[in-house]
Amino acid sequence: MKIKRILFIPLLFLAVLAGAAQERDTLRILSIGNSFSVDAIEQNLHEMAADAGYVYIIGNMYIGGCSLERHANHAESGAADYSYRKIGTDGIRMVREKTPLSYALKDERWDVVSFQQSSPLSGISASYEPWLGRLVRYVKAGVPSASRFLFHQTWAYAQDALNPNYSHYGCDQKLMYRAIMDASKQAVEHYGLEVIPCGTAIQNYRATWYRDNVNRDGYHLNLTGRYIAAATWFCTLSGGDVRGNAYMPLYLTPGQVKAAQEAAFAAYTSPYAVTDFGMRSNTVNYDEARVPKFTLPAMMRCGDGSPVRNRRVWETKRRPELYALFEREMFGRAPEASEKPEAELLESAEGVLGGLADRKQVRLTFRKGRAMDLLIYTPAGAKKPVPAFLGINFHGNHSICSDEAVRMTELDAQQRRYGVYPGMDRDKPESRAARGAQASRWPLERILAAGYGVVTFYRGDIDPDFDDGFRNGVHGIFYKEGQHYPEPDEWGALAAWAWGLSRALDYLETDSCIDASRVAVLGHSRLGKAALWAGASDSRFALVISNDSGCGGAALSRRALGETVEIINRSFPHWFCGNFKKYGGNEDKLPFDQHELLALIAPRPLYVASASLDRWADPKGEFLSAVAASEAYGLYGFRGLKGARMPEPGGSLLSDRMAYHLREGKHDITEFDWLHYIAFADQFLK
Ligand code: GCU
Numbered sequence: 001m002k003i004k005r006i007l008f009i010p011l012l013f014l015a016v017l018a019g020a021a022q023e024r025d026t027l028r029i030l031s032i033g034n035s036f037s038v039d040a041i042e043q044n045l046h047e048m049a050a051d052a053g054y055v056y057i058i059g060n061m062y063i064g065g066c067s068l069e070r071h072a073n074h075a076e077s078g079a080a081d082y083s084y085r086k087i088g089t090d091g092i093r094m095v096r097e098k099t100p101l102s103y104a105l106k107d108e109r110w111d112v113v114s115f116q117q118s119s120p121l122s123g124i125s126a127s128y129e130p131w132l133g134r135l136v137r138y139v140k141a142g143v144p145s146a147s148r149f150l151f152h153q154t155w156a157y158a159q160d161a162l163n164p165n166y167s168h169y170g171c172d173q174k175l176m177y178r179a180i181m182d183a184s185k186q187a188v189e190h191y192g193l194e195v196i197p198c199g200t201a202i203q204n205y206r207a208t209w210y211r212d213n214v215n216r217d218g219y220h221l222n223l224t225g226r227y228i229a230a231a232t233w234f235c236t237l238s239g240g241d242v243r244g245n246a247y248m249p250l251y252l253t254p255g256q257v258k259a260a261q262e263a264a265f266a267a268y269t270s271p272y273a274v275t276d277f278g279m280r281s282n283t284v285n286y287d288e289a290r291v292p293k294f295t296l297p298a299m300m301r302c303g304d305g306s307p308v309r310n311r312r313v314w315e316t317k318r319r320p321e322l323y324a325l326f327e328r329e330m331f332g333r334a335p336e337a338s339e340k341p342e343a344e345l346l347e348s349a350e351g352v353l354g355g356l357a358d359r360k361q362v363r364l365t366f367r368k369g370r371a372m373d374l375l376i377y378t379p380a381g382a383k384k385p386v387p388a389f390l391g392i393n394f395h396g397n398h399s400i401c402s403d404e405a406v407r408m409t410e411l412d413a414q415q416r417r418y419g420v421y422p423g424m425d426r427d428k429p430e431s432r433a434a435r436g437a438q439a440s441r442w443p444l445e446r447i448l449a450a451g452y453g454v455v456t457f458y459r460g461d462i463d464p465d466f467d468d469g470f471r472n473g474v475h476g477i478f479y480k481e482g483q484h485y486p487e488p489d490e491w492g493a494l495a496a497w498a499w500g501l502s503r504a505l506d507y508l509e510t511d512s513c514i515d516a517s518r519v520a521v522l523g524h525s526r527l528g529k530a531a532l533w534a535g536a537s538d539s540r541f542a543l544v545i546s547n548d549s550g551c552g553g554a555a556l557s558r559r560a561l562g563e564t565v566e567i568i569n570r571s572f573p574h575w576f577c578g579n580f581k582k583y584g585g586n587e588d589k590l591p592f593d594q595h596e597l598l599a600l601i602a603p604r605p606l607y608v609a610s611a612s613l614d615r616w617a618d619p620k621g622e623f624l625s626a627v628a629a630s631e632a633y634g635l636y637g638f639r640g641l642k643g644a645r646m647p648e649p650g651g652s653l654l655s656d657r658m659a660y661h662l663r664e665g666k667h668d669i670t671e672f673d674w675l676h677y678i679a680f681a682d683q684f685l686k
Contacts, residue, residue: 025053025054025055026054026055026056026057026089027049027054027055027056027057027111027112027237028056028057028059028108028109028110028111028112028145029041029056029057029058029059029110029111029112029113029114029237030059030060030061030104030105030108030110030112030113030114030143030146031058031059031060031061031113031114031116031152032061032071032101032113032114032115032116032135032139033060033061033062033066033114033116033152034062034063034064034065034066034116034118034119035062035064035065035220036116036118036119036152036154036155036220037060037062037114037116037152038060038062038085039220039221039225039226039229040152040196040198040221040226040229040230040232040233041058041060041229041230041233042058042060042085042087042093043226043227043230043249044226044227044230044231044247044249045058045230045233045234046058046087046091047091047247047249048230048231048234048242048245048247049234049237049238050091050247051245051246051247052234052238052240052245054238055089056087056237057086057087057088057089057108058086058087059084059085059086059087059104059107059108059110060084060085060086061082061083061084061099061101061104062082062083062084062085063081063082063083065118065119065120066118067117067118067121067127067131068115068116068117068118068121068127068128068131068132068135069127069131071101071115071131071135072130072131072132072134072135072138073131074100074101075101075102075134075135075138075139076134076138078100078101078102079100080098080099080100080103081098081100082098082099082100082101082104083095083096083097083099084096084097084099084103084104084107086107086108101138101142102142105139105142105143106142109145110143110145110146111145111146111147111148112146112147112148112149112150112237113139113143113146113148113149113150114149114150114151114152114196115132115135115136115139115149115150115151115152115193116151116152116153116154117132117154117183117187119154119155119157119165119219120165120168122153122154122179122180122183122184122199123156123168123169123176123178123179123180123182123183124168124179124183125182125183125186125187128183128186128187132187132191133191136149136191136193148194149191149192149193149194150193150194150195150196150236151184151187151188151191151193151194151195151196152196152198152233153180153181153184153195153196153197153198153199153200153271154180154198154199155177155180155198155199155202155203155214155221155225155229156169156173156174156176156177156180156199156202156203157169157173157176157215157218157219158173158212158214158215158218158219159172159173159212160212160218161215161218161219162218163218163219166218166219173206173212177199177203180199181199181200181272181273184199184272185272194236195236195271196232196233196236197232197236197267197268197271197272198228198229198232198233198267200266200267200270200271200272200273200274200275201228201229201231201232201263201264201266201267201268202214202221202225202228202229202263203274204262204263204264204266204267204274204275204277205224205225205228205259205260205263207274207276207280208259208262208263208279208280209279209280209283210224210255210256210259210279210570213570213571214228216466216467216468216469222467222468222469223249223250223252223467223469223573224252224256224260224573227249227252227256227257227260228260228263228264231245231260231261231263231264231265232264232267232268234264235264235265235267235268236268241265242261242264242265243261243262243265244261245261250485250488250578250581252573252581253566253569253570253581253582253584253585254581254582254584254585254586255566255570255584255585256570258279259279262277262279263277284562284563284564284567285560285561285562286561286562286615288561288620291559291560291561292558292559292560292587294558294559294587294588296556296558296593296595296628297590297591297592297593297596299318299322299595299596299599299628299629299631299632300318300631302317302318302321303321308635310635311635311636314632314635319599319600319632322592322596322599322600323536323537323600325591325592326533326536326592326596326597326600327489327537328489328577328579329489329577329579329580329583329590329591329592330552330576330577330579330580330592331491331492331494331495331498331533331576331577331580332486332489332490332491332492332495332576332577332578332579333489333490333491333495333577334491334495334496334498334499334537335478335491335499339366339367339503341364341365341366341371341372341503341506341507342364342365343362343363343364343507343510344362344363344365345360345361345362346361346362346363346373346407347359347360347361347405347407348360348361349405350380350381351380351381352377352380352403352405353377353401353403353444353445353448354445355380356379356380356444356445356448356449357377357378357379357380357444357448358377358378358379358380358381358382358513359375359376359377359403359405359406360374360375360376360377360378360511360513361373361374361375361376361397361406361407362374362376362507362511364503364504364507366474366477366503367477368476368477370474370477371461372457372458372461372462372500372503372504373397373407373409373457373458373461374455374456374457374504374507375397375400375406375454375455375456375457376453376454376455376511376513376514377444377448377453377454377455378448378453378513378514379448379449379451379452379453380448382451382513384515385512385513385514385515385516386451386452386453386513386514386515386518387451387452387453387514387515387518387519387520387542387681387685387686388452388453388454388455388508388514388515388518388519388520389447389452389453389454389455389519389520389521389522389545389677389681390455390456390501390504390505390508390519390520390521390522390541391455391456391521391522391523391524391527391531392456392457392458392459392462392497392500392501392523392527392530392531393438393442393456393457393458393459393527394432394438394458394459394524394527395411395432395433395437395438395458396408396409396410396411396433396458396460397409397456397457397458398435398436399432399433399434399435399436399437399438399439400436400438400439400441400442400444400456401436401439401442401444402435402436402439404435406435408435409458409460409461411433411458411460440668440670440671441524441668441669441670442454442456443671443674446671446674446675446678447674447678450678450682451686452678452681452685453513453514455504455508455514455519457500457504459497459527461500462474462496462497462499462500463475463493463496463497463500463574465493465526465574466574467572467573467574468574469484469485470485470486470574473493473496474496474499474500475490475491475496486577486578487578488577488578488579489577489578489579490577490578491577492574492575492576492577492580493572493574493575494526494529494530494533494552494575494576495533495577497527497530497534498530498531498533498534498537498538499534501521501530501531501534501538501541502534502537502538502540505519505521505538505540505541516540517540517542518542518685519540519541519542519543520541520542520543520544520545520677520681520685521534521535521541521543521544521545522544522545522546522547522677523545523546523547523549524547524548524549524668524669525547525548525549525550525553525617525667526549526572526575528545528546528547528548528549528550528553528554529546529549529550529552529553529575531544531545531546531549532544532546532549532553532554532597532598532601533597535600535601535604535606536597536600536601539604541604542604542605542684542685543604543605543606543607543680543681543684543685544601544604544605544606544607545606545607545609545677545680546598546606546607546608546609546622547609547669547673548609548610548611548614548617548622548667548668548669549608549617549622550562550563550614550616550617550618550621550622551563551564551565551567551568551617551618552565552568552575552576552594553594553597553617553622554594554597554598554608554621554622554625554626555594555617555618555621555622555625556593556594556595556618556621556624556625556628557583557587557590557593557594558587558588558590558593559618559620559621559624560587561615561618561620561621562615562616562617562618562621563616563617563618564584564585564587565580565583565584565585565586565587565590566584566585569581569583569584570584593625593628594621594625595624595625595626595627595628595629596629598625598626598629598632599629599631599632600632601629602629602632602633602635602636602638602640602657603632603633603635603636603638603657604657605657605658605659605680605681605683605684606626606629606657606658606659607658607659607660607676607677607680608622608623608625608626608658608659608660609622609660609661609662609663609673609676609677610622610623610660610661610662610663611662611663611664611665611666611667611668612649612650612662612663612664612665613664613665613666613667614666614667616667617667619662620646622660623646623660623662624646626640626641626658626660627640627641627642627643627644629641629658630642630658633656633657633658636657638656638657638658639655639656639657640655640656640657640658641653641655641658641660644660646662647660647661647662648662649662649663649664650662650663650664652676654679654680659676659680661673661676
């Protein structure tokens, strides 16, 4: 008995000590907020803290758009109106609906409680009172454990936000930012609160060369914005420095993480003014003399160092190896091709387009009701299956010609608002998507008269072209149980579009109007990148055409001229897979370059085209890439563009199985381009 007691006392003592250590490192944070606190603390923050050796328990009392007035009234009336969300020590979030504030206040021994104003009112000081005062009083009385009271300073909207509340601030981001600064400073000083300067951190980041790319709908934060906000909370809560924190969410480049951490830390040290921490310069290089010295990865050497001496080694070893690298590190793995969509003929007619064509509109419906609409024109009255050009369109099937019978494609919400993507065409969002607005890109008469069919669908049918965390496209219908985001080696939007092209081809195999063994896949720009990947991943495509596909398409990444891997990952984080992010500003580490993507298409005919004024896409990089890819064609006895010299603007090269031209003019796909593609296709598909 005595022995037992002797043992027991030190054990108890140790247990108390261990408990105290755990207590000391655990911080319990309760936010009384709205969707802006969801953005700031429900992702990243727990993980960031864990990386620094802290355990954060994070509570968020959420009501969408909730103002201080409503919070104060709810507090006093006991209304059970909140969604109470709590991230526990294990990082898992639980949600309890219909909860009154009093419940949450008692649920944990909170160390920290935060308040915030709803975003429309955040810069209107008069809207804070008397509500903030009443809320602070209520909370202080209800949470004796809390020793820190914070004010979550929210952020100004994206400059081009289309939010009606933005007019309170003259639809001017800087005005809104200043107003939030004044109002938050006043509140913080009046009540002796600590500020969490997210508004300034976001503004700091916007002042870097990453610019105003932190919102997903103009006011809520996208993945980057949420990381910045969490980093700001972390600095305030830990009284420390987030710079160098190793937690890195998917879909942010190392450059973005650095800028975000700097932005947050600078805001922590200077909460009410924008800081320049030296990431403002725009580093786009257009100067040939400043292209870095580089050596292209050896295409004809396998990973194990053995040489590729013949076609057999290429086909059985090197090509699969390269393909797997592109798949894992760049485009991401698409689901198995077992998908059998249902095909429904929506409409068909003969002798349309002035008697030149027959038309068909076919809906392919995938699982969970996701559908894509094919628009198909074939030469009128064709007796036999015809060869065809298949390409995705940017702005809806109805935009490719003025044929009134083409169904108006329902554009995705983002495109309806912004045109191509946020920031573009703000004044005339609908103009690019008007019926026939893209007709110059699809010279149907020419193509049909040459004996080809044309097949197209809208990119947004497969995956809307913006960064929404892959919620709105085809990705979601393939998630495994419990999955909410593609794995780092799983498909981004480009691979999804390429997948869509293959599904269109599946359908064409069943359609007797088209000879599916003679289909040329083509695309302009981002859709050219997708066409190249479709050509690489699906050998049924008989011919592949890349029109001004640029960075991530035909252009060599290592030249880093015009658009770079860093820039493309920043501007279009949804295009490539998560793994590709690590090559931003790090091109030398790429285990391949884009000539090897082109080589995956060998020995099928390949056309690479550039435009002389399209410096952003690096025409020379596209040309050199095609030349370097010729080695793979060489294995089949084709010369490709081996030894070719880059043509002058307006010139074209048509060689054995490969062709290149440098159209005069800007980034676009024009009749000039098409005439060349038709002539090229005539050699192989007729
Ligand atoms: C942007 C982007 C390019 C892309 C182009 C397009 O300019 O940076 O990579 O090719 O859009 O698709 O038009």
